[in-house]
Amino acid sequence: MTRSSLRVGAVAAALTAVAGCAAADSRPADGVAPAAARLSAQSGAQAPTEEDEIMVQLVAELGEPRHFCLDVPGYPSSGNIDNHREAAWPLEAHTCKTGLPESGTITLDQRISRSALTEDPGKVLYTRLDACLEVVAIGQTAVREDALSVVEDCTGAAAQQVSMTGSGKIKTALDSSMCLTIGKEAFEAGDREPGEPWYRRALTFSTCTKADAARQTWKITAAPASS
Numbered sequence: 001m002t003r004s005s006l007r008v009g010a011v012a013a014a015l016t017a018v019a020g021c022a023a024a025d026s027r028p029a030d031g032v033a034p035a036a037a038r039l040s041a042q043s044g045a046q047a048p049t050e051e052d053e054i055m056v057q058l059v060a061e062l063g064e065p066r067h068f069c070l071d072v073p074g075y076p077s078s079g080n081i082d083n084h085r086e087a088a089w090p091l092e093a094h095t096c097k098t099g100l101p102e103s104g105t106i107t108l109d110q111r112i113s114r115s116a117l118t119e120d121p122g123k124v125l126y127t128r129l130d131a132c133l134e135v136v137a138i139g140q141t142a143v144r145e146d147a148l149s150v151v152e153d154c155t156g157a158a159a160q161q162v163s164m165t166g167s168g169k170i171k172t173a174l175d176s177s178m179c180l181t182i183g184k185e186a187f188e189a190g191d192r193e194p195g196e197p198w199y200r201r202a203l204t205f206s207t208c209t210k211a212d213a214a215r216q217t218w219k220i221t222a223a224p225a226s227s
Contacts (some may be wrong), residue, residue: 053127053223054114055107057096058182059168060214064199068093068182070133071200072109072126072151081131081151090148091133093182094189095198096221104226111223121161121173125154135159135172135205143175146204168217172205179208179216 056070071094074086097107108128116125116132124133132154137143154160161173162180170180183202191197208216 050127052114053111054117054220055096055098055110055223056112056117056124056170056218057221058093058215059217059219062182062201062214063186064095066098067096068199068201069096069110070112070124070203072129072131073200074109076109076129081129088150090136090150091203093201093203095192095200097198098224100192100224104224107224114220117162117164117220120163122163123154123156123160124162124170126151130154132160133162135174137174143172143178143205146181146206147172147178148204164218164220168219169208170218171208175205177207178205179212180204180218181206181212182215184215 058068061067071092072081072086073089073092076086094110097110100106109126111127113125113127116123126132129151131151133149134152134157135143136148136150137159152160158173162170163173163176164170172178172180181204183204186199186201188197189200206212206216
């Protein structure tokens with residue numbers, strides 16, 4: 001059974017779990033998990049950092065000196081996307097969660113497989129979540145301008161295939177004229193510490209242009225060691 005067929009049940013289960021562990025969870029949707037959730041992550045999702053794990057970071061700062069990285073919305077601390085309430089939400093760019101304690105847990109929604117991304121065809125595989133980026137297309141092949149993407153079971157479908165060029169563009173196999181693009185507006189995404197907000201921006205596959213190069217140029221960076 002695929003994640004698509006489990007969406008409704010997964011959302012309901014996740015909301016029940018959230019209610020049980022935090023009554024009315026007051027932490028930001030993409031904030032640091034409370035202690036109980038962190039322990040759950042350590043027992044399941046957290047594993048020793050592998051050489052293959054990387055983070056995909058926008059080259060330009062765009063007002064965020066910590067940079068923006070590819071990210072799964074919310075905080076799937078269990079490592080199980082099927083039970084993650086935000087699993088059906090569009091993927092986003094989020095302040096890179098580097099230089100922080102417990103980095104193996106905190107960055108689990110930003111850790112990506114280098115080998116999967118750079119193979120031919122490539123894919124954006126979130127290593128700790130066992131899920132892949134999938135473009136939301138119209139029909140089987142058509143990609144609309146500013147198309148969104150979500151996480152899904154890795155199937156090798158064309159909608160999950162990407163290529164990263166030598167110039168740092170990430171293109172969908174469905175339409176090589178479309179590049180992974182970060183949104184123009186930044187929104188607060190909770191506080192790492194009081195007065196130290198994280199930020200998020202939309203992610204779309206949009207027409208590759210020179211004018212938008214700063215919002216379409218990515219690089220591979222090392223994932224922090226688990227701690």
